[in-house]
Amino acid sequence: MAKTTMGKTGRVTITKWFGALVASAEKGSFVPSRISGKSSGRLNQWLRLSLVIVLLGIGLYSAWLRQQNQGRPHPRAPGRATQTSEQNEVEQNDPAQRSPSVARTTIAGQAIRNENGKVVFRGDVDLGPTLARINRAERLEFNHDGIVFQNRERRLPSKPPGYYHEYVHPTPGLAGPGPQRIVRGRNGEIYYTPDHYRTFQRLDE
Numbered sequence: 087m088a089k090t091t092m093g094k095t096g097r098v099t100i101t102k103w104f105g106a107l108v109a110s111a112e113k114g115s116f117v118p119s120r121i122s123g124k125s126s127g128r129l130n131q132w133l134r135l136s137l138v139i140v141l142l143g144i145g146l147y148s149a150w151l152r153q154q155n156q157g158r159p160h161p162r163a164p165g166r167a168t169q170t171s172e173q174n175e176v177e178q179n180d181p182a183q184r185s186p187s188v189a190r191t192t193i194a195g196q197a198i199r200n201e202n203g204k205v206v207f208r209g210d211v212d213l214g215p216t217l218a219r220i221n222r223a224e225r226l227e228f229n230h231d232g233i234v235f236q237n238r239e240r241r242l243p244s245k246p247p248g249y250y251h252e253y254v255h256p257t258p259g260l261a262g263p264g265p266q267r268i269v270r271g272r273n274g275e276i277y278y279t280p281d282h283y284r285t286f287q288r289l290d291e
């Protein structure tokens with residue numbers, strides 16, 4: 087009976103103390119009126135520390151939520167794509183940004199020679215991958231790829247400087263740029279030369 091009475095008394099005492107603590111907190115004081123001295127100071131410190139931890143946790147959680155929302159891609163409403171004036175200017179100055187219609191991408195029966203005149207490739211030449219790369223504005227590591235074609239030999243129609251650009255079409259078996267080129271004009275003309283500008287074939291007609 088003694089143990090039961092003490093257990094009940096202890097629970098009643100704790101309940102009363104917690105009630106006093108809540109009432110004091112509602113009045114703006116963290117320390118109940120019955121608690122003082124060192125105990126009240128320690129309790130006050132613990133309550134303040136707990137409050138700081140809770141507020142810090144809320145702040146970190148809110149920041150994490152904002153970061154997650156910012157990292158999610160926002161769906162874009164379907165619509166017709168529009169071009170800026172800067173994009174239009176790039177397309178006008180660089181023919182690689184346009185995709186003109188090409189009548190043929192495979193040149194049959196070609197004999198490609200190296201700089202010594204030796205045949206290094208014989209067969210059909212597929213220009214499709216190179217034309218697709220040019221349209222994607224991708225460049226090879228060769229210095230000749232994507233530069234202005236001067237048309238010094240005058241084998242193409244005479245145009246203002248900077249009108250033509252040349253691009254390397256790699257030759258199987260050759261480590262360097264090789265003799266094959268694709269030359270594009272500003273208005274969409276596409277020429278292929280298998281022999282380093284000696285002869286040209288137009289592809290967009």
